[in-house]
Amino acid sequence: MATVLLPGTLAAEAGGQKRFELDAGTVGEALRQLPVTNLLFDESGELRRLVNVYVDGVDARGGRLLDEPVTEQSEVRVVGAIAGG
Amino acid sequence: MAVVLSVGTRKGLFLLRPGGGGSGWDVEGPLLPGWSVYHAIVDPRDGVLYAATNNPFYGATVHRSNDLGKNWERAEEIGLPEESGLKLNATWHIEPGRDSELWLGGDPGVLFRSDDGGLTWEVNRSLLEHPTRERWQPGAGGMCCHSIQLVNGTMYIAISAAGAFRSEDGGGNWRPINKDVAADFHAEKYPEVGQCVHKLLAHPAKPERLWQQNHCGVYRSDDRGDNWERLDGNGLPSGFGFGLALDPDDADVAYVVPEESQEYHYTSQGRLGVYRTADGGKSWELAANGLPERAWAAVLREGCTFDDANVYFGTQSGSVWTAPQGVSSWTEAVRDLPPILSVEAAAV
Numbered sequence: 001m002a003t004v005l006l007p008g009t010l011a012a013e014a015g016g017q018k019r020f021e022l023d024a025g026t027v028g029e030a031l032r033q034l035p036v037t038n039l040l041f042d043e044s045g046e047l048r049r050l051v052n053v054y055v056d057g058v059d060a061r062g063g064r065l066l067d068e069p070v071t072e073q074s075e076v077r078v079v080g081a082i083a084g085g
Numbered sequence: 086m087a088v089v090l091s092v093g094t095r096k097g098l099f100l101l102r103p104g105g106g107g108s109g110w111d112v113e114g115p116l117l118p119g120w121s122v123y124h125a126i127v128d129p130r131d132g133v134l135y136a137a138t139n140n141p142f143y144g145a146t147v148h149r150s151n152d153l154g155k156n157w158e159r160a161e162e163i164g165l166p167e168e169s170g171l172k173l174n175a176t177w178h179i180e181p182g183r184d185s186e187l188w189l190g191g192d193p194g195v196l197f198r199s200d201d202g203g204l205t206w207e208v209n210r211s212l213l214e215h216p217t218r219e220r221w222q223p224g225a226g227g228m229c230c231h232s233i234q235l236v237n238g239t240m241y242i243a244i245s246a247a248g249a250f251r252s253e254d255g256g257g258n259w260r261p262i263n264k265d266v267a268a269d270f271h272a273e274k275y276p277e278v279g280q281c282v283h284k285l286l287a288h289p290a291k292p293e294r295l296w297q298q299n300h301c302g303v304y305r306s307d308d309r310g311d312n313w314e315r316l317d318g319n320g321l322p323s324g325f326g327f328g329l330a331l332d333p334d335d336a337d338v339a340y341v342v343p344e345e346s347q348e349y350h351y352t353s354q355g356r357l358g359v360y361r362t363a364d365g366g367k368s369w370e371l372a373a374n375g376l377p378e379r380a381w382a383a384v385l386r387e388g389c390t391f392d393d394a395n396v397y398f399g400t401q402s403g404s405v406w407t408a409p410q411g412v413s414s415w416t417e418a419v420r421d422l423p424p425i426l427s428v429e430a431a432a433v
Contacts, residue, residue, distance in 0.1 A: 009119035009140065013159060039143035042172055043164025050142045080142035 002030050002070040005077045010036050027053055028066030030076050040078070050081040086432040088392065089153070090418070091134065092399055093122030093427035098136055100154060101405060101418060110405075110418040116154040124387050127153075127431035128181045135203055137176035137189065145176045147189060149203045153433070162205040165195065169213060178387065179203075180233035183255075190230030194221055194244045196256065209256050212242070217261065217278040221247035224281050224300070231386055232285040236292035239309065246281035249297065251310055262310030267301040284329040284386045291336035298329040298341055298386075305339075305366050316366030317343075322353040328389030330396050332410050337365040340372070340396055340412075342384045351381040359398070361412055375415035376406065387427035399425030 001021040011018040014035045024030035031040055031053070040051055047053070053060040053068075054077040060068045070076060090101040090110075097115030104111050120138040127134050134150040147160040165171045174192040182188050182198075189197040189206060195213055197206035212230075221228060224245035232243035240252040241262075248263040266280045281300030288294040295306040297313075302324035304313040317324030323343040332338035340361050343353040352358060357380040361372040382400040389398045396412065399405045403422040408415045 009143065012119065013143075036143075038159075038161070038163075039140075039146070042144060044167055044172065048142065048144055 001072050002074040002076055004030050004034065005075065006034070006036070007078060007080060009080075010039060010078060013039060024070055026066060027055060027060050027068045027070060027076060030070060031066070031078070052079045052081050053077070054079060088395075089127065089431055089433050090397060090405065091125040091127060091136075091427070091429045091431065092405060092419075092422065092425055093125045093136065093387070094403075094423035094425050095121045096423035098122045098125050098154065099419075099422055112419055112422075113154065115423075116150075117148055117157065120148070122426060123176060124178045124427040124429070126179050126181070126429045127433060128187070129431065130181060132433060133202060135179045135187070137179055137191075139175050145173050145191065147176055147179065147203050147206070158204070160199075160203060160206060163197065165208055165213070171195070171213075174227055175229065177229045177231045178233055180235065182235050183238075188233050188235075190233050190242065190244075192227040192229045193223070194218070194228040194230055194247050196230055196233070196242060198256065211252075211257055212250070212259050215250075215259055217247070220276070220278050222279060226386075232282065234285065234287040234295075236287045236289070239292070241285060241287060241295065241310065243282035243285035243297065245283060246279055246300070248278045248280035249282050249285055249295075249310055262306075263313075264311065265313045265315070266297075266299060266304060267315070269301045283327045284389075286329055286331055288331055288336045289333050294336050296329060296331065296339050298326050300325065300347060303339075303341055303366065314366070316362070316369075319362075319367055320369035321360055322358070326353075326384075327386040328384040328398055330389040330391040330398070332391065333393050334410070335363070338363050338410075339366065340389065340391075341369075342389065342398065344383065351383050356380055357382045357400070359396075359408075359412065359415075372408075372412035373415070374413065375408070375417075385426055387429075388425055390428045390430050392430045392432070395430070397428050397430055399428045401425060 004020040092099040097118045099114035101110045123137045125136040136148045178190040180188045187199040196209040230244045234241040243249045250259040283298045285297040303317040326343045328342040330340040357376040360369040401424045404420045405418040
């Protein structure tokens with residue numbers, strides 16, 4: 001069961017739940033089980049440009065992103081990209 | 086019945102209600118924190134509160150509340166078909182329609198309809214595939230469909246910068262209605278489409294009369310948009326502005342908030358000035374009693390509204406002002422909110 005952590009705005013949209021334990025083999029499988037998938041993915045099914053995902057502290061955009069493998073011990077953290085001043 | 090103001094800001098939604106004893110306003114919020122609320126409206130048919138919500142990270146959507154903001158649901162399906170090659174950039178304006186219809190305008194120049202109370206939204210294909218679309222351009226705020234008016238079975242929409250359009254068949258076909266409306270920024274000054282409408286309203290009691298605050302002037306039409314008359318040489322310090330309000334009891338009355346110019350988006354002549362016409366735009370008078378004489382404020386396109394009794398507007402500096410129709414004097418209902426994007430009034 002990978003652990004997925006959501007930031008405040010997304011957690012509010014998920015009924016106040018910040019932490020999810022999910023049975024998933026990849027980042028994509030984990031994110032698509034969340035109750036906020038239409039906020040993470042656009043209408044084409046692409047991860048929104050300013051949504052960053054870290055697997056055990058490593059930016060998944062530097063790896064295989066949605067295909068990045070996760071294990072039962074993985075912590076997947078969703079973070080809005082730093083933008084602006 | 087009491088009035089409630091839905092004030093959309095860059096940092097969530099605020100609800101304003103007249104305070105006890107008739108003095109001041111009670112402020113509830115921020116609701117929907119983290120979301121920029123481009124527009125929010127209480128549906129007069131059932132009291133449901135809808136908000137066009139946008140977030141720089143998580144996209145554009147619509148929220149609805151059955152209990153005036155205590156609990157919220159988010160739209161389940163909203164977006165553009167993949168074959169269009171377009172993506173939904175922002176949700177801008179929500180307008181209740183006939184029967185169960187609910188309409189939503191968005192960027193890039195798109196219109197949606199919902200028949201299930203805003204949970205799922207179907208794009209209007211006729212507008213999406215409009216033959217003039219390739220001649221549309223985004224304004225500074227994106228290519229937003231920001232005005233939706235439904236009067237006696239006729240629909241009007243306005244898009245910046247595509248112009249105004251009319252439909253006689255519930256959105257099945259859209260006809261451009263931009264004759265004699267200037268597009269000074271365009272190679273062709275009076276094109277068929279491409280005008281930068283900032284706000285369009287139809288008078289509720291005289292449906293053939295339309296008003297628009299445009300990037301290039303203030304206009305009135307008395308024939309449902311077939312012809313437009315430019316009105317801003319008659320006492321207005323500038324033809325540029327965004328906000329527009331009307332008087333339901335007098336079709337000759339309109340209010341605008343001129344800005345200095347398209348280059349300087351703050352109030353004209355360094356004062357917060359609302360201008361009122363009572364003769365259909367033949368002349369305009371400053372109606373600013375109670376407003377600060379020195380102010381470089383800005384009022385956005387959804388920032389003005391009205392009801393039978395009052396006119397309201399909100400500024401990007403976070404103040405909401407109210408005045409009775411006719412504007413004897415303005416009162417600051419609340420100040421120091423986040424930058425205000427929209428104001429709507431409803432009786433609940």
